Amino acid sequence: IISLTDPTAVYPERPYKYADPSLTEAYDLTMTGPVDLARRPSSGWCYGRPPGIDARRWPVSTTNGMPLRHAFTVKLPPQYRTLGDEYVAISLFVDEQWETPPASRNVDTGGARRADPHRFDMEFMDNDYVLFWLTEEEFAAPLGAPPAIEGAPGPGWLSKSPLDYFGEFNLPKTVAEQQGKNVFSAGGLAVNELLAVARPARGWKNLPGTEALDYGWPIEITLREGDPNVGKPAREFRHENEFSGYIAAYSEEGQELGLERFQDWHAHLGGTMFPMQGYPDFSPFYIEISEIFGGFNFGDGVAQIDLKEMKLEWAC
Template identity: 30%
Template sequence: MQAYDVLLEDWRAGVPAPDGQGWCFGLPPGLRPEQWPLDPHTGVPMMHGFTLLLPEDYRVHGPDLVAVSFFATAPDGFDGSPMDGPEGMAEAVTAEAPPSDPALRPYWDRAQRSHPRLTRIEDILGCAFAAILLTAEEFAGPPCRPPAPVDSPLAAGAPALDWLSRGSAAAYEAFNARLAPPVAADDPFLIHRPIRWQPRASDPNAGKPPRESWDGTPPDGGYESHFYWLDGKLKVENWREHDWAAGHAPMHIGGTMRPVQAIPEFSPYYIEFEEDFGGYNFGGGNAQLDFKEMKFDWACG
């Protein structure tokens, strides 16, 4: 088993290349609009962050499930807590039984048509994220545009998130005070950055669950920290990086994790990524998605 560095190519306009290894921003492939996950707090569509073709040694849900699409709370709707929405919306979007409120019933009806492999994830602050495992046919499918608003009087009070009017790429650039669109496009919703992954030359942690070791004792599973303290003395000037960790890309699939804060207890089957890998507000930090256990964690810088 190997670890893979993940690299971003230049901005592109149009449908992603069919022989690529994924893309961030843009639109998810192979879905029907009604399968697009709704934010359980507001009932609006969640923003597509990235779609990643998994290396063969990371297809842990079976050889037929070859990719994952990740959805998130948009950066202009993410300020350290979930967006406000109508009372009862979360239950309408996620519960098995329909709500008694007729204004919420259309949201429940829409949620009943969710993708069968949708996994909803909530961070420690209660903000919403989601992942959908894709077949090869879905990964190669056409881009799916966001669905029309749910037919309910509550939709009139939904937040006007920027990405829903001009696409996630232009919205993220504007969120970061870069006002020009990243590239000219007839359809701004199709602006994306292709993903390319390549095996790391050296990473002893490939195939090992990442774990923290505060006292220098090797954790269960044999995971190794990428740094050490010279002569075992915990001083800033004694911090050293192992030679094998040199040149590792900050975004990667599996292997050695470098979270901004503590290491979450994940399986070896994860991707670590930064804010520009789809357009998020992590407070300058980074994030990890465990696509085996379907866990998600992020921390601010």
């Protein structure tokens, strides 16, 4: 007998439909201006080099054989450590998204995947993504470096400055740069002077790629207050959301509750989801990321990663 009121009876691949009472908190993730990674940011960072991933473990593209780029490493709050308390952080690497990659070399990375049980390979829209779960020891380990490239030009993110590779429009703005837009900002000069101490002397955006890797944009993690969707899996259709009580941000009820107030983030963990198109069938244990959070190209869209199922989707 198939229950017509139970979507998992018709679609058994959808294991999450009810609210999970163990998940009680959502968090907003915001980047601050780049710092020398010798001063290791305590909650993680975007861009730069990852911790604990040396050249032997560094993932390479299955389509062109080039090293994937480190996008971000973040130390997760305890409720989002879905692999167990031992694994406290995640590092995400991404394939080439900004330039035409070199001719295909069809590298087989199956052996690397099998040798590293805490590595998860995800492919979406012809791009490779590789996520590593890190222990506390790995998160505190020396910064890794990509493998050497022999017989071919290296990837653009390694051979060019961030400005030349990403382009000005696609890079995050420091507080000082934002302050500079408003000459009447109170304390603007003082803010600029304080931030200049932590920034590379030549400016991170203009550093050669190899030097830029020594700097990262620290991640600040802030508890989100008052989000009614914490622990509730989002679904595309209203009748599916009735099982968990999830309220879509732009539904009539969501607008009455003012859920659009939760839309201002570089990334966030859990709570109200803001997909550009459809809602993925993900668990409530997810991270939603903007393009600026690690330098992605989602066609002006956003992406979500399910930290339970190790799946990634994005839409523009």
